[in-house]
Amino acid sequence: MKTFLLTSFLISITYSQFLKPTQITQFCGIQEYLLPDIYYVQGSASTIVEPTQAIITLNIEVKKFQAQETLSQLAIISDKAIKAIKEQSSSDIKIQTNDFQIQPYTEFDYTVDPAKLIFKGFKANNQLTIETLNINEVGKIIDIAVKNGVETVGGVSFDISKEQKRRIKDVLIEDAIEDARHTADVILKQMNMKIISVKSVALNDVYSYDQMGILQQSVTVGYIIGPIDQ
Numbered sequence: 001m002k003t004f005l006l007t008s009f010l011i012s013i014t015y016s017q018f019l020k021p022t023q024i025t026q027f028c029g030i031q032e033y034l035l036p037d038i039y040y041v042q043g044s045a046s047t048i049v050e051p052t053q054a055i056i057t058l059n060i061e062v063k064k065f066q067a068q069e070t071l072s073q074l075a076i077i078s079d080k081a082i083k084a085i086k087e088q089s090s091s092d093i094k095i096q097t098n099d100f101q102i103q104p105y106t107e108f109d110y111t112v113d114p115a116k117l118i119f120k121g122f123k124a125n126n127q128l129t130i131e132t133l134n135i136n137e138v139g140k141i142i143d144i145a146v147k148n149g150v151e152t153v154g155g156v157s158f159d160i161s162k163e164q165k166r167r168i169k170d171v172l173i174e175d176a177i178e179d180a181r182h183t184a185d186v187i188l189k190q191m192n193m194k195i196i197s198v199k200s201v202a203l204n205d206v207y208s209y210d211q212m213g214i215l216q217q218s219v220t221v222g223y224i225i226g227p228i229d230q
Helices: 002-016 067-088 135-147 162-190
Strands: 024-027 030-033 039-048 053-064 093-109 116-132 152-159 193-203 214-227
Touching: 039 162, 053 067, 053 135, 067 093, 067 116, 067 135, 116 135, 135 152, 162 193, 162 214
Parallel strands: none
Antiparallel strands: 024 030, 039 214, 053 116, 053 152, 093 116, 193 214
16 A cells, blocks of 8 residues: 555656646645746847958850850850959959750741741850959959850849858857847746746747848747746
Protein backbone atom coordinates (compact mmCIF):
# COMPACT_ATOMS: atom_id res chain seq x y z
CA MET A 1 0.00 0.00 0.00
CA LYS A 2 2.85 2.40 0.82
CA THR A 3 4.49 1.64 -2.51
CA PHE A 4 1.27 2.48 -4.34
CA LEU A 5 0.93 5.85 -2.56
CA LEU A 6 4.54 6.81 -3.35
CA THR A 7 4.06 5.93 -7.03
CA SER A 8 0.84 7.94 -7.19
CA PHE A 9 2.58 10.95 -5.63
CA LEU A 10 5.40 10.88 -8.21
CA ILE A 11 2.90 10.60 -11.06
CA SER A 12 0.95 13.55 -9.64
CA ILE A 13 4.04 15.78 -9.42
CA THR A 14 5.20 14.87 -12.95
CA TYR A 15 1.77 15.48 -14.41
CA SER A 16 1.44 18.83 -12.63
CA GLN A 17 4.24 20.32 -14.75
CA PHE A 18 1.95 20.16 -17.77
CA LEU A 19 -1.21 21.58 -16.18
CA LYS A 20 -2.56 25.04 -17.04
CA PRO A 21 -1.00 27.94 -15.08
CA THR A 22 -4.32 28.89 -13.44
CA GLN A 23 -4.46 25.53 -11.65
CA ILE A 24 -3.10 24.70 -8.24
CA THR A 25 -2.50 21.07 -7.33
CA GLN A 26 -3.08 19.87 -3.80
CA PHE A 27 -1.82 16.59 -2.39
CA CYS A 28 -1.73 15.65 1.29
CA GLY A 29 -2.58 19.26 2.22
CA ILE A 30 0.39 20.73 0.28
CA GLN A 31 -0.34 23.29 -2.48
CA GLU A 32 2.02 23.61 -5.43
CA TYR A 33 2.03 26.85 -7.50
CA LEU A 34 2.52 26.21 -11.21
CA LEU A 35 4.48 28.68 -13.31
CA PRO A 36 2.56 30.31 -16.17
CA ASP A 37 2.99 29.25 -19.78
CA ILE A 38 5.92 30.74 -21.69
CA TYR A 39 5.48 34.50 -22.08
CA TYR A 40 6.56 35.62 -25.56
CA VAL A 41 7.75 39.14 -26.34
CA GLN A 42 9.02 40.55 -29.63
CA GLY A 43 11.97 42.90 -29.76
CA SER A 44 13.55 44.74 -32.67
CA ALA A 45 16.56 46.85 -33.55
CA SER A 46 17.68 48.75 -36.62
CA THR A 47 20.47 50.97 -37.85
CA ILE A 48 21.26 53.08 -40.90
CA VAL A 49 24.27 51.89 -42.89
CA GLU A 50 25.98 53.66 -45.76
CA PRO A 51 26.28 51.42 -48.86
CA THR A 52 29.76 50.22 -49.72
CA GLN A 53 29.14 48.47 -53.04
CA ALA A 54 26.97 48.81 -56.12
CA ILE A 55 25.42 46.13 -58.32
CA ILE A 56 24.77 47.05 -61.96
CA THR A 57 22.66 44.90 -64.28
CA LEU A 58 23.28 45.25 -68.04
CA ASN A 59 21.31 43.57 -70.83
CA ILE A 60 22.77 42.76 -74.25
CA GLU A 61 20.47 41.82 -77.12
CA VAL A 62 21.35 40.71 -80.65
CA LYS A 63 19.02 39.91 -83.59
CA LYS A 64 20.32 38.08 -86.63
CA PHE A 65 18.78 35.76 -89.22
CA GLN A 66 21.05 32.79 -88.52
CA ALA A 67 21.34 31.31 -85.03
CA GLN A 68 25.12 30.90 -85.28
CA GLU A 69 25.55 34.48 -86.42
CA THR A 70 23.37 35.67 -83.53
CA LEU A 71 25.42 33.79 -80.97
CA SER A 72 28.72 34.94 -82.43
CA GLN A 73 27.68 38.59 -82.41
CA LEU A 74 26.41 38.31 -78.85
CA ALA A 75 29.72 36.81 -77.71
CA ILE A 76 31.71 39.57 -79.43
CA ILE A 77 29.71 42.37 -77.82
CA SER A 78 29.79 40.71 -74.38
CA ASP A 79 33.55 40.12 -74.47
CA LYS A 80 34.21 43.64 -75.73
CA ALA A 81 32.07 45.24 -73.02
CA ILE A 82 33.57 43.12 -70.22
CA LYS A 83 37.14 43.82 -71.35
CA ALA A 84 36.54 47.57 -71.60
CA ILE A 85 34.91 47.77 -68.18
CA LYS A 86 37.75 45.85 -66.53
CA GLU A 87 40.45 47.92 -68.22
CA GLN A 88 38.91 51.34 -67.63
CA SER A 89 37.60 50.82 -64.11
CA SER A 90 39.87 52.05 -61.35
CA SER A 91 38.57 49.62 -58.69
CA ASP A 92 38.28 45.86 -58.31
CA ILE A 93 35.06 44.63 -59.86
CA LYS A 94 33.28 41.31 -60.31
CA ILE A 95 31.45 40.55 -63.53
CA GLN A 96 29.08 37.62 -63.88
CA THR A 97 27.28 36.47 -67.01
CA ASN A 98 23.85 34.97 -66.49
CA ASP A 99 20.32 34.66 -67.86
CA PHE A 100 21.48 33.71 -71.37
CA GLN A 101 18.65 33.06 -73.84
CA ILE A 102 18.25 32.48 -77.58
CA GLN A 103 14.97 32.03 -79.39
CA PRO A 104 13.41 32.59 -82.82
CA TYR A 105 11.47 35.80 -83.21
CA THR A 106 8.71 36.91 -85.55
CA GLU A 107 7.19 40.19 -86.64
CA PHE A 108 3.90 41.15 -88.28
CA ASP A 109 4.00 41.90 -91.98
CA TYR A 110 1.47 44.69 -92.57
CA THR A 111 2.16 44.93 -96.32
CA VAL A 112 -0.30 42.10 -96.89
CA ASP A 113 -3.96 41.86 -95.99
CA PRO A 114 -4.59 40.34 -93.58
CA ALA A 115 -1.30 40.96 -91.73
CA LYS A 116 0.60 37.83 -90.85
CA LEU A 117 3.53 36.78 -88.72
CA ILE A 118 6.76 36.11 -90.54
CA PHE A 119 10.00 34.58 -89.30
CA LYS A 120 12.71 37.23 -88.89
CA GLY A 121 15.55 35.20 -87.43
CA PHE A 122 16.87 34.65 -83.93
CA LYS A 123 17.12 36.86 -80.87
CA ALA A 124 19.75 36.25 -78.21
CA ASN A 125 19.97 37.94 -74.81
CA ASN A 126 22.74 38.03 -72.27
CA GLN A 127 22.76 39.68 -68.86
CA LEU A 128 25.87 41.03 -67.15
CA THR A 129 25.90 41.60 -63.39
CA ILE A 130 28.69 43.90 -62.24
CA GLU A 131 29.67 44.39 -58.60
CA THR A 132 31.93 47.31 -57.73
CA LEU A 133 33.24 48.51 -54.38
CA ASN A 134 33.50 52.04 -55.73
CA ILE A 135 29.94 53.38 -55.83
CA ASN A 136 31.20 56.62 -57.39
CA GLU A 137 32.07 54.72 -60.58
CA VAL A 138 28.54 53.54 -61.37
CA GLY A 139 27.93 56.20 -64.01
CA LYS A 140 31.34 55.64 -65.57
CA ILE A 141 30.80 51.88 -65.85
CA ILE A 142 27.44 52.39 -67.53
CA ASP A 143 28.96 54.84 -70.03
CA ILE A 144 31.71 52.35 -70.90
CA ALA A 145 29.19 49.53 -71.36
CA VAL A 146 26.92 51.57 -73.64
CA LYS A 147 29.86 52.69 -75.80
CA ASN A 148 30.78 49.04 -76.28
CA GLY A 149 27.45 47.71 -77.49
CA VAL A 150 25.31 47.29 -74.37
CA GLU A 151 21.82 48.52 -75.19
CA THR A 152 19.92 48.35 -71.91
CA VAL A 153 20.69 49.03 -68.25
CA GLY A 154 18.56 46.65 -66.23
CA GLY A 155 19.06 48.48 -62.97
CA VAL A 156 21.43 49.66 -60.25
CA SER A 157 21.22 48.67 -56.60
CA PHE A 158 23.37 49.50 -53.59
CA ASP A 159 24.34 47.17 -50.78
CA ILE A 160 26.96 46.34 -48.17
CA SER A 161 29.29 43.35 -48.09
CA LYS A 162 28.33 40.01 -46.56
CA GLU A 163 31.00 40.44 -43.89
CA GLN A 164 29.53 43.81 -42.86
CA LYS A 165 26.02 42.37 -42.75
CA ARG A 166 27.19 39.52 -40.54
CA ARG A 167 28.90 41.83 -38.05
CA ILE A 168 26.00 44.28 -37.92
CA LYS A 169 23.46 41.47 -37.64
CA ASP A 170 25.20 40.12 -34.53
CA VAL A 171 24.92 43.53 -32.85
CA LEU A 172 21.29 43.95 -33.92
CA ILE A 173 20.36 40.55 -32.49
CA GLU A 174 21.81 41.55 -29.11
CA ASP A 175 19.98 44.89 -29.23
CA ALA A 176 16.70 43.25 -30.25
CA ILE A 177 16.91 40.78 -27.34
CA GLU A 178 17.61 43.67 -24.96
CA ASP A 179 14.59 45.49 -26.42
CA ALA A 180 12.38 42.45 -25.80
CA ARG A 181 13.65 42.19 -22.20
CA HIS A 182 12.88 45.86 -21.55
CA THR A 183 9.35 45.52 -22.96
CA ALA A 184 8.73 42.38 -20.89
CA ASP A 185 9.97 44.05 -17.67
CA VAL A 186 7.66 47.05 -18.17
CA ILE A 187 4.58 44.94 -18.89
CA LEU A 188 5.18 42.30 -16.23
CA LYS A 189 5.70 44.92 -13.54
CA GLN A 190 2.11 46.04 -14.04
CA MET A 191 1.02 42.41 -13.65
CA ASN A 192 3.03 41.95 -10.44
CA MET A 193 5.13 39.38 -12.30
CA LYS A 194 8.83 39.03 -13.07
CA ILE A 195 11.12 37.16 -15.45
CA ILE A 196 12.66 34.05 -13.96
CA SER A 197 14.62 32.80 -16.96
CA VAL A 198 14.81 32.80 -20.75
CA LYS A 199 13.23 29.77 -22.39
CA SER A 200 13.78 30.47 -26.09
CA VAL A 201 14.95 33.02 -28.66
CA ALA A 202 13.74 32.89 -32.26
CA LEU A 203 15.01 35.09 -35.11
CA ASN A 204 12.17 36.51 -37.18
CA ASP A 205 12.35 36.88 -40.97
CA VAL A 206 12.58 40.65 -40.81
CA TYR A 207 16.32 40.88 -41.31
CA SER A 208 16.77 43.03 -44.40
CA TYR A 209 18.74 45.82 -45.99
CA ASP A 210 16.67 48.21 -48.10
CA GLN A 211 17.53 51.00 -50.51
CA MET A 212 17.21 53.58 -47.71
CA GLY A 213 20.20 51.97 -46.01
CA ILE A 214 18.20 50.60 -43.09
CA LEU A 215 19.35 47.28 -41.66
CA GLN A 216 16.95 45.70 -39.20
CA GLN A 217 16.37 42.52 -37.20
CA SER A 218 13.59 41.33 -34.93
CA VAL A 219 13.44 38.46 -32.46
CA THR A 220 10.81 36.71 -30.37
CA VAL A 221 11.94 35.79 -26.85
CA GLY A 222 10.11 33.31 -24.66
CA TYR A 223 10.36 33.95 -20.90
CA ILE A 224 9.46 31.82 -17.90
CA ILE A 225 7.77 34.19 -15.48
CA GLY A 226 6.47 34.14 -11.92
CA PRO A 227 5.09 36.44 -9.18
CA ILE A 228 7.39 39.20 -7.96
CA ASP A 229 7.08 38.09 -4.35
CA GLN A 230 8.01 34.51 -5.12
